[in-house]
Amino acid sequence: MNSYYEKAYELHNFDFNAHQHVKTVTLLNFLQDISTCHYNSVVGENDDNAVWVIVEWDVQFIAPITKVQTLTVKTKPTYFRKFIAYRAYEIEDAEGTVVVTAVSKWAYINYESRKQMVIPKSLYAIFGVQENADKPPKLENMDFKIDRKGFMPFRSCFSDIDINQHVNNVSYLRWTIDSLPYDFIAQNSPKRLQVYYRKEIFINDVIRVLTDLEEKETRQIIQNSNGEECVKIRMLWK
Missing domain, CATH: 3.10.129.10 (Hotdog Thioesterase)
Known part of the structure; x- marks a missing residue:
């Protein structure tokens, strides 16, 4: 079972x-x-x-x-x-x-x-996983793009690195939340979190967090120093 x-x-x-x-x-x-x-x-x-x-x-x-x-x-x-x-x-x-x-x-x-x-x-x-088990649905609305004009920079440090020698998955979430306006965070709490990991980030990389905020939804992209898209995060708030 x-x-x-x-x-x-x-x-x-x-x-x-x-x-x-x-x-x-x-x-x-x-x-x-x-x-x-x-x-x-x-x-x-x-x-x-x-x-x-x-x-x-x-x-x-x-x-x-x-x-x-x-x-x-x-x-x-x-x-x-x-x-x-x-x-x-x-x-x-x-x-x-x-x-x-x-x-x-x-x-x-x-x-x-x-x-x-x-x-x-x-x-x-x-x-106990059946070979004919139903596949869960794909994440929806994760094909968004964000203008690079405004972004928050971070540097991946020793405390971000896990036992696999790359940035821990949770550090990406911390960066995106820390880059949101304080007033928005103070007035809202998370309702749904969607994260899509595309590429690993390693120590001492200067990364950019691009943010698009619309009412009760935030869409964010984390890029490495080469401008490559590494992580996409979408959150709904209440």
Whole structure:
């Protein structure tokens, strides 16, 4: 049976922003962490230098989290096909209410060559994923472009780099949120987050965050120092 794997995550005062809401980057860190914890607890290390690389996030924020408590985070793989996998997530508050749901898309690749690898059939059985499982829908409205005239610069630093020696996925989200106007952040909270990763960024790269803000929607593109599009982030606010 393809059941949820779950793990408890304790919130602390430093996980909250100036408006007493849990930081979006904190919740995304939980989702990313439990993905690795689940896989390692069942499979351990991969053979043949295989690694999982995140491709997309689609996160729905259902209810606000405004106090220190222990959250229960759940995840399970829902789809394997060739080199692509999807995971589903739920985050419950201390009362057992689902406050966040999410879907992530991953690619199975060779660590050294960065080429795609076919997901072993053994993983289908281990995680209880059916070969004929329905594929989750693609992210919509992610084909936007943004004028480069106005942008916020950042430099990728040591604290941004993860164990794979490139910028951690959550750092991109932090950069985009930090580049939004304070008044907008003060008056709005996230409703939906969509992230599309296209290219890795490494240490000491000067990056640009391009932003297009329209009422309750923000669209942002992160470019590296060569002007290449690396990450696209779209957020709906409430």
